Amino acid sequence: MLSGMHHVALICSDYARSKAFYSETLGLHILAEHYREARDSWKLDLQLPDGTQLELFSFPGAPERPSRPEAQGLRHLSFVVDDVAATVVWLNGRGVATEPVRIDPYTGAAFTFFQDPDGLPLEIYQRL
Missing domain, CATH: 3.10.180.10 (2,3-Dihydroxybiphenyl 1,2-Dioxygenase, domain 1)
Structure with missing residues (x-):
């Protein structure tokens, strides 16, 4: 299991x-x-x-992997955080651009996305 x-x-x-x-x-x-x-x-x-x-x-020589528009395979990595808004401020303070915070319509949790240096979509998701 x-x-x-x-x-x-x-x-x-x-x-x-x-x-x-x-x-x-x-x-x-x-x-x-x-x-x-x-x-x-x-x-x-x-x-x-x-x-x-x-x-x-x-x-x-590793080839690039498409991520946008949505490609098959890994969509993104998601990290759980206690406070999305505070984490956005922390990331932005470190020079990491983030998308606007959204609310998951199914769980009510706040989340947003940012990218790693290769453009891999990364997400922070509010701990429920």
Whole structure:
């Protein structure tokens, strides 16, 4: 049986830029970082406070993945926060542009979107 999410893996176009975004701008904790010479690839393990991990990879020549207009596959990553409005202020203060806050018509929760350095849609969603 599935009991939770262990990690999400992302491939970035600029490893240093994405590492800084996820670890410094968003504040995810770095667990481990490895350079894999045989693949000319970096692997960075990051962790959220609830234990969920994000793996960040670099691969030379990786093709871009379309995200807009809506493409099949991963639509976005969503992070739970206690206060969407306060998190928007925090993100904006770190130079991260956010969309206007909306309310989920089914749950009544506030949410909004922003993007990582490769344009991957990221969401913050109010804890219910």
